[in-house]
Amino acid sequence: MIKSLKSLGHELTESQKQLQLLQLTNLMPFEDKLKETNLFPLTTIPMEIFQINVGKMCNQVCKHCHVDAGPDRKEIMSRETMQDCINAIQKTNVYTVDLTGGAPEMNPDFRWFVEELSKLGKKIIVRCNLTIIQANKKYHDLPDFFKKHKIEVISSLPYFSASKTDAQRGEGVFEKSIRALKLLNEVGYGKEGSGLILNLVYNPAGAFLPASQMALEKEFKLKLKSGFDIEFNSLFAITNLPISRFLDYLVSSKNYESYMEKLVAAYNPIAATNVMCRNTISVSWDGFLYDCDFNQMLNLKVATHNSQHVKDFNFDSLSQRNIIVNQHCYGCTAGSGSSCGGSVV
Amino acid sequence: MNTYYNPDDLKKFGKISEFEPNLAKKFFDYYGEVFKEGALTEREKSLIALAVAHTIQCPYCIDAYTQDTMEKGCDEAQLMEAVHVAASIRGGATLVHGVQMMNKYKELSM
Numbered sequence: 001m002i003k004s005l006k007s008l009g010h011e012l013t014e015s016q017k018q019l020q021l022l023q024l025t026n027l028m029p030f031e032d033k034l035k036e037t038n039l040f041p042l043t044t045i046p047m048e049i050f051q052i053n054v055g056k057m058c059n060q061v062c063k064h065c066h067v068d069a070g071p072d073r074k075e076i077m078s079r080e081t082m083q084d085c086i087n088a089i090q091k092t093n094v095y096t097v098d099l100t101g102g103a104p105e106m107n108p109d110f111r112w113f114v115e116e117l118s119k120l121g122k123k124i125i126v127r128c129n130l131t132i133i134q135a136n137k138k139y140h141d142l143p144d145f146f147k148k149h150k151i152e153v154i155s156s157l158p159y160f161s162a163s164k165t166d167a168q169r170g171e172g173v174f175e176k177s178i179r180a181l182k183l184l185n186e187v188g189y190g191k192e193g194s195g196l197i198l199n200l201v202y203n204p205a206g207a208f209l210p211a212s213q214m215a216l217e218k219e220f221k222l223k224l225k226s227g228f229d230i231e232f233n234s235l236f237a238i239t240n241l242p243i244s245r246f247l248d249y250l251v252s253s254k255n256y257e258s259y260m261e262k263l264v265a266a267y268n269p270i271a272a273t274n275v276m277c278r279n280t281i282s283v284s285w286d287g288f289l290y291d292c293d294f295n296q297m298l299n300l301k302v303a304t305h306n307s308q309h310v311k312d313f314n315f316d317s318l319s320q321r322n323i324i325v326n327q328h329c330y331g332c333t334a335g336s337g338s339s340c341g342g343s344v345v
Numbered sequence: 346m347n348t349y350y351n352p353d354d355l356k357k358f359g360k361i362s363e364f365e366p367n368l369a370k371k372f373f374d375y376y377g378e379v380f381k382e383g384a385l386t387e388r389e390k391s392l393i394a395l396a397v398a399h400t401i402q403c404p405y406c407i408d409a410y411t412q413d414t415m416e417k418g419c420d421e422a423q424l425m426e427a428v429h430v431a432a433s434i435r436g437g438a439t440l441v442h443g444v445q446m447m448n449k450y451k452e453l454s455m
């Protein structure tokens with residue numbers, strides 16, 4: 001099994017080392033690229049998504065994980081910080097609460113948190129890695145729990161075959177993911193008319209950009225239905241960002257420079273206009289605030305110095321902040337763009 | 346080590362316009378149009394390009410269209426099947442000339 005960079009004592013565990021590496025290339029600084037296209041500074045638009053990373057603990061150790069999540073990671077959100085998040089959400093008019101990790105379900109307060117969030121009447125998204133559903137008996141009822149709270153489930157499935165999926169997410173993950181998708185389908189997820197949304201995420205299993213989201217969705221639907229009798233709603237194509245384990249993969253496979261060149265060459269100002277950080281606030285397991293989950297992993301906190309922790313959540317300041325950018329941002333602006341909800345163009 | 350082919354030269358393809366801009370522009374405009382979605386999908390066109398790249402044995406094209414087909418969502422089995430299509434046409438083209446050989450053989454034989 002692959003280990004987390006942290007457990008290996010890898011230097012890229014330190015966000016500062018990652019940022020140094022991102023600056024090493026001769027590529028145009030992202031900030032200058034924004035200036036060239038009259039988009040600097042990148043500013044916020046009305047906040048719609050409150051994304052919460054409830055911890056780095058995960059039952060999988062995916063090769064491309066920007067969180068460096070894994071079973072050895074013990075950093076998880078406390079119930080107190082979850083309560084702070086609820087208090088903060090009540091100060092906003094956000095429509096969506098997006099729970100991510102790690103495997104968010106492994107946080108012992110996950111169900112309590114979802115129940116409390118449910119009472120707020122927000123749309124709740126859980127980024128479920130699928131295999132967690134069968135990882136332990138205590139998770140077997142997750143499909144019913146998700147259904148009870150009308151949670152939108154978003155799950156990664158890099159391909160409709162075992163070889164590519166397992167290469168990225170670990171041996172046997174494809175088979176377990178297929179079984180989990182069937183369980184979600186059985187309670188109604190992904191079925192027309194059920195109102196239960198099951199969306200899949202495609203990440204390239206290597207140093208290349210994703211295909212057209214529409215074309216991929218068509219093919220995934222066809223192959224998953226004909227091969228496994230599985231249904232889902234939408235497919236999101238997401239670009240891998242050069243952070244943490246994917247950055248390590250790029251460097252060790254000698255693809256780093258060419259991948260970065262590819263991202264820069266594919267810069268699309270329309271995608272840059274639509275990046276998700278503009279309508280999102282991201283909270284880390286320990287309550288700090290970031291423009292997105294990627295900035296979170298690089299420890300680039302929001303620019304609002306009076307409101308960098310969820311305890312000090314100041315909706316007005318945060319709504320007027322400028323987005324912190326760096327070289328990794330090219331990943332979200334390449335081609336059709338990339339966000340936690342897939343392409344943005 | 347110096348070789349006739351340098352992988353970095355692929356990135357300089359556009360620079361052929363330095364010596365003759367008008368024809369280069371016409372070529373690249375045409376190239377861009379050809380690969381747009383039409384009666385064939387972009388993915389199908391990319392797989393055809395990969396097969397042709399193997400037929401003409403162009404290392405630049407093989408690198409470019411291996412990456413492009415991957416970016417169009419193809420997997421290793423699909424890429425290799427495309428190469429086999431190229432191989433079978435090349436092999437078939439050799440073998441079908443066997444008929445010409447047979448015709449000539451028969452013509453010259455008693």
